[in-house]
Amino acid sequence: MKKILILAFVIVCGVMSFQGNILQKFSGKGIINLELANKDTGTEITSLWSDTLYGDQTLLNLAQKNTHLDFLFILVYVLLIMTLSNAQMQREKTNWLNELLRFNLFLAFLICSLDVIENIRLLHSFQHPGNLTEFWRTDFIAWPKFLIVGWVILVYLFSVIKGSFNK
Amino acid sequence: MTNDHEPMDPDKKDCLIQKLLNNQITVSELVELRPEINEFDLSGIIQHIYDLNLEQVRKIAALAPVMAKVDALKNSQRNTRFIKKVKNNFRKHTAKHNGLKNRVVVVEGDSWFNYPVLLSDVIDWVAMEENIAVYSLASGGDWLMNMLSAKKYVEQLSTLQPDVFIISGGGNDLVGNRRIAAMVTHKADSKEFEHSAFAKYLYQNAANPPDKPEDFKRGIQFISKDFYALLAFFQLQYYFIINGILTGGKGKAENGKFPGIQIITQGYDYAIPSDKKITGYNPLKWYRLFARTFLGHGGWLKTPLQLRGIYDPEDQRKIVYAMIYLFNEMMIDIGRIFTDMLGENRVFHIDSRGSVGKNGWTDELHPLPQHFKKTAAAFIHCINNPNKNGTAVVKVLKQQEGGQQ
Numbered sequence: 340m341k342k343i344l345i346l347a348f349v350i351v352c353g354v355m356s357f358q359g360n361i362l363q364k365f366s367g368k369g370i371i372n373l374e375l376a377n378k379d380t381g382t383e384i385t386s387l388w389s390d391t392l393y394g395d396q397t398l399l400n401l402a403q404k405n406t407h408l409d410f411l412f413i414l415v416y417v418l419l420i421m422t423l424s425n426a427q428m429q430r431e432k433t434n435w436l437n438e439l440l441r442f443n444l445f446l447a448f449l450i451c452s453l454d455v456i457e458n459i460r461l462l463h464s465f466q467h468p469g470n471l472t473e474f475w476r477t478d479f480i481a482w483p484k485f486l487i488v489g490w491v492i493l494v495y496l497f498s499v500i501k502g503s504f505n506k
Numbered sequence: 507m508t509n510d511h512e513p514m515d516p517d518k519k520d521c522l523i524q525k526l527l528n529n530q531i532t533v534s535e536l537v538e539l540r541p542e543i544n545e546f547d548l549s550g551i552i553q554h555i556y557d558l559n560l561e562q563v564r565k566i567a568a569l570a571p572v573m574a575k576v577d578a579l580k581n582s583q584r585n586t587r588f589i590k591k592v593k594n595n596f597r598k599h600t601a602k603h604n605g606l607k608n609r610v611v612v613v614e615g616d617s618w619f620n621y622p623v624l625l626s627d628v629i630d631w632v633a634m635e636e637n638i639a640v641y642s643l644a645s646g647g648d649w650l651m652n653m654l655s656a657k658k659y660v661e662q663l664s665t666l667q668p669d670v671f672i673i674s675g676g677g678n679d680l681v682g683n684r685r686i687a688a689m690v691t692h693k694a695d696s697k698e699f700e701h702s703a704f705a706k707y708l709y710q711n712a713a714n715p716p717d718k719p720e721d722f723k724r725g726i727q728f729i730s731k732d733f734y735a736l737l738a739f740f741q742l743q744y745y746f747i748i749n750g751i752l753t754g755g756k757g758k759a760e761n762g763k764f765p766g767i768q769i770i771t772q773g774y775d776y777a778i779p780s781d782k783k784i785t786g787y788n789p790l791k792w793y794r795l796f797a798r799t800f801l802g803h804g805g806w807l808k809t810p811l812q813l814r815g816i817y818d819p820e821d822q823r824k825i826v827y828a829m830i831y832l833f834n835e836m837m838i839d840i841g842r843i844f845t846d847m848l849g850e851n852r853v854f855h856i857d858s859r860g861s862v863g864k865n866g867w868t869d870e871l872h873p874l875p876q877h878f879k880k881t882a883a884a885f886i887h888c889i890n891n892p893n894k895n896g897t898a899v900v901k902v903l904k905q906q907e908g909g910q911q
Contacts, residue, residue, distance in 0.1 A: 340579070425623055426583065429630050434876050437626055438790050441875070444623070445792045 341426065344419045351412045358405040366391055366398055370405055373464075374457060374481040378474055386469030403465050406458050413454045420447040420491055431498050439494045446491050453484040514542040523547065526738050527554050529698055529731035533707045536738060540843075541749070541757055543742050545655070551739050552651055555732060556685070566683040567649040576622040577645040584633060584642045591639045601637030606890050608637045612666055614659045615674035617646035617872060618774065618881075624793045624801075625868060626875040628772075629672075631882030638889060641666055649682060650675030650743055663751065663764060670889050671751060672770045676740050676833060677871065680733075684810040689733035690825060692815035699726040702734040704741075708835040713899050716831050717860060725828025728816060733829060737836055744771070744840050752844060752852055759848045768892050770885060771841070772856040773834035775902075777871050778864065779807035779822040785865070794868050803869040834859055841898040851898040856884045861902035880906055 363369045368384045376384060388398035424443035431437045460475040467473030522539045525531040531539070549560055556563055569577070596608050613619055613629050620642060621627040633640040643658045653659065653675050663671060680686055699705055716722040746755075748769055754761035781804030785794060797803060811822045834857055841853040858881045862873045873881070884902045 421623075428626055429583070429587075430634060432631075432634050434879070437875065441624070441626075441793060442790050445789075445796075 341419075341422050344415060344422055347415045348419055351408065351415055355405060355408055355412060358401055358408070361393060361401060362388070362398055362405070365393055370402060371481075373402070373461065373477075375478045376476070377478060378471060378476055381464065381476060382469055382471045382474045385464055385467075385474065389468035399465055399468055403462065406461050406465070409454070409458055413451055413458075417447045417451040420444075420450070420495075424491070424495055427495060427498050427502075430502055433501075436494070436498050436501070440498060443491050443494060446487050450484055450487050450491070453480050453487075456480055457484065514538070519547070523551060527551065527735050529702050529734045531738065532703045536704055536741075540742060540745050543746060545746075548651075548654065548739075548743060548746065551735075551742070555735055555739060556688075563651070567652050567679075569645060569647050569652075573647050574645065577620050577647075580620055580622045581642045581644070584629070584640060587633070588639050588641045596639055601635075606637045608639070609670055609889055610666060610668040611638055611640045611670040611672060611889065612659060612662050612668040613640055613642045613644050613672045614653050615644040615672065616648045616678055618674050618677070618772065618878070619644035619672070620646050621872060622646060624797060625872060626878060627872075628674075628878050628882045628885065631879045632672075632885050632889075635886055638886065641668070644674070647678055647682070648675065649678045650740065651679060654743055654747060659747075660750075663767075667764060668767065670768045670770060671764075672772075672885065673744075673747065674772045677774055679740070680736065680829070680833075681806040681810075681871070684805070684813065686807060686829075687810035687814045689730055689736065689829075690728045690811065690814055690816060691730045692728070694724075694727045694821070696727050696729055698729060698731045698734055701731070702737075704738050705734050705832055708737075708832055708839060711839070712835050713838045713897075714857070714859070714901075716827075718827065721824045721827050722831055724821065725824035725826070728821065728825045729828060737832055740833070741836050741840060744837070745843065748840065748844060748853055752848065757847065767852070768889070769844075769853045770856060770888055771837045771853065772858060772881070772885075773837045774830055774871075775858040775862040775873065775877075776823075776827045776830050776860065777807060778867060779811055779819065779826060780804065780867075780870055781808045791874070794874075797869045797872070801869065806870050808870065830859065838899055845898060850894045851892070851896075854888050854892065854898045854900065856881060856888060856902065857899050858884075858902045861906065 359369050366384070366387050368387065373381055373384045385399065388402055391398045393401055421444050424440045424447070428437055428440045431440055457477045457480045460477050460480070464474045519539065519542055522531060522535050525535060526539070552563055553560055558566070592610065597610065600607055611632070615629075617627070619627055619629045629640055629642055629644060632638060641662060643662060653673070659671070659673075680689070749755055749757065751764060751767065751769065752762045753759060754763055783795060783798045783803075807826055808822065811825065816822055816825070834855070838855050838857070841851070841855050844853045845851050861880055862877045866874050866877045868874050881902050884900045884905045887905060888900045
């Protein structure tokens, strides 16, 4: 299970970063810039992507595809967080850290919910490129999401490193 | 599995089984019946206790497919770690850190031993010990009856020849499918305890008298004869399993296939019937709300008792108190039987009674992970320091106070 998830994670990550690199290269803005943008900057980015051609499509089409793929990525990384945290729970003897790893399971669900809402809002904005009133901000979702992801990784790594010192 | 002596006359056996089912069997009759019981008899008794045919009994005792898969996944992870651990000369050496002898353990049991994903159960904590390698067959929601009929442990005991066999079962046979409702009467006038020679024997020879005798007295006023029949039936089942392991079913140590094997049992703590969903606002205990909302909380104890017209929460608690008290004493008695038979302690009991407390529960039946850890500490102590000639009971509460591990 763990190995399959890691493999899926690497593959989806690879495809998404390939798409992300194209966005960055041809417009100077990546998908994370859009996620964290305010209303004005976000409108500018969608407008720029809409006007920039990449092959027979625009960058906005590519960003849309990237966002669609992100739904799969969410599923994979949430399952991966749960699997890794759960496996580590079965090795972590310290009560509070064991409890924090268990809390990661809940946080994974929270991250998933935030990311899905964020993607829906982004897809809505993609339907109205350059339209200030129809741009739905995602920065107030993206920031807590990244903070929680950071916390989850920190707890997991701390437990793993602590465990390796105790061996 | 038969004994060396002449088998009991079938009519007499039937008569004793009928007495057991009617809560009229004496202790000496139970002692006489115990070694004569075979799987066929056990299957007949359970059908009578549950008033169902064997197919129906198997149906209600079967694990839900999703549950079985999740349990199997957890066992698969555990057993992969087991193989990895044992492969590296584990059985030849002692632990690096504490110098304790490395021990191989096979586990069969229910949700106290395999609670998937959400909780760190007793076996999770035991398996974290450097000198203990655990092979798990446990399944949350499993009935003792299933463990006995599936006999998965027999294969693994033969293959792995472990130092220790741990078994936990009976809880689901009592509370699964709302069975507890059939074990009580709402009138609070039951005299079945007085009629049950076996239960009275357990009470009089108790390893530990009840810490709340008044609660016990009140609880037994609601308990019907079916519970006492089930209690005796549990002992017959455990006797059958353990006698098979220790003496090959012959009643003599020299016939045992697993010389020196140590068997450890447990008997749960005093669960509290409840259907309350919210018990606090600590976000780290989010899983308590999750378990209480989605995983059957209230349906094991509270609702079945309400269905029988027992509405007072204190009475509900006292009924479960009396049942768990007697269940533990029955398990301790099993240990005594084999100590007398083999001349040394081979069957140990972890006594968790009173260790979880009022606020230590995830849901109706399962303690919070830190309480599972306390029970696990008693198991670890028992595995590392088997007391061959003293007491065969390790009290979790005493372990906590003594801080020993």
